[in-house]
Amino acid sequence: KLRSGWLRHPPFPPGPLPRFLIGNFHDLPTRLPWVTYTKWGLQYGDLVHASALGQHIVIVNSVETAIELFEKRSHIYSDRPVVPMIELTGWDFNIGMMPLGDKWRQHRTMFQQHFRRDVSLNYRPVQMKKVYQLLQGLLDDPQDFQELLKTLAAASTMATVYGYEVKPSNDRFVALSENAVKKLSDSFLPGAAVVNAFPILRYMPSWMPGAGFQRVAAECRQITEEMQKVPFNFVKQNMRDGVDSTSVVAKLLEANQARGRSDDENVKQMAAAAYAAGADTTASILGSFFLAMALHPDIQKKAQIEIEASTGAHRLPEFEDRPSMPFVEALYREVMRWKPPVPLGVAHATSEDDIYNGYFIPKGATVISNIWAMTHDEAIYFEPDRFNPDRFFTADGKLNSDDTVLAFGFGRRSCVGRHNADAIVWAAIVSVLLTFDIAKAKDANGNEIEINANYSDGLVSHPEPFICSTTPRSETAKSLVQATKG
């Protein structure tokens, strides 16, 4: 056992010089932190240490180190940091933010039962139906493509988890969740964030000056509760009416009944977590796909030719076509590499002291997987900022073996919805490419409108709203989309 007192342990990994008491509080970036952390990686190495107000932060900037720590030493690196605001806002229902323990294990098992690779195949018909709705939406209202992508992301999860059909706009379940997510991010804004730095503040009553976060937290708790309850009750009602036995929630509840267990609370929480984890991430990557296509017509054309060759252009693609389209596969990998939706992953934490390569990583340290740095590592991906699916081919034109999508994270906490996400993203890419051309929009004088490819901050980073033109590729393409309405 290590003693972590002054000079009784090996040095921390290298990093920016801490200041007295506050450590690196002022060095920690607030805007696009993954970019700063990637620069730190180049300066200090794979593993960078910083500290802020007594909290140790370790940033992992390379795939090899991520595998060493998160996978080979997963017994140490699979916890989550304690963030008081998460509990105060009621978001600790969410497996993604739970500390390791029985409850996390129970939720992870439910997820695995219903989202592992073979079970995910059952959701394909629903996923395709949702992709068809996207195509129909693009035909009717192409300017609204970003809303349509959000709807697809929300609707595919809502349909599998709750058997619920999301409305194309102003859906009340979607509004509930968006509201809860927004409240959570608001609660991380400066005023409230103080409680995360000084956990003791949580015990301050809400009427005390500086304790405004208590009010924010109480509001948030109520909305968070509702986002779990309302769609869950919808399933229970449907089960009573005998109209739902296939949604994930219905299956879990039936299994509980059969075993004589009443564990509704965990099922309710697991379902809401699936939605919260899946909606924003999927919408972000689909937005990046549209962006990449508008910026790179030549790459788009190459993919379209491949899809047409495979489907014959007279039918829409199906999941079974996937192996016959290596360029589309490379394009999918490249979107995930170019703009990973969760650029810093979800922070892990250590549950024991550890020594790695002679450096000391204390128990309770926040360990960040800088996915951005890994997918933009120049040594592996030449000109990493360039969108170039060809990088996934070998010299003799075969898809290479680089098929681990780093955007899904690492080890025991890696994305448990990845098979679902993979299917929906692939299906959307291939179906949109066969039927539509995505291009820069033109102004009244026929000049192309340049696209600002900026991305938002936050746990999930999105392309900021941009304009592009989405037009049906031909009359045949149009009728293919119209036929999906039947």
Ligand code: HEM
């Ligand atoms: C393109 C879409 C998606 C991306 C890029 C993504 C990415 C991630 C990442 C980076 C993590 C954290 C991994 C880590 O801690 O190392 C994660 C965790 C998680 N994801 Fe996803 N995800 C996506 C879609 C989904 C979907 C559709 C679902 C649900 C159906 C889902 C459910 C989860 C859950 C429950 C966790 C938490 C796991 C845990 O803490 O044990 N994700 N995801």
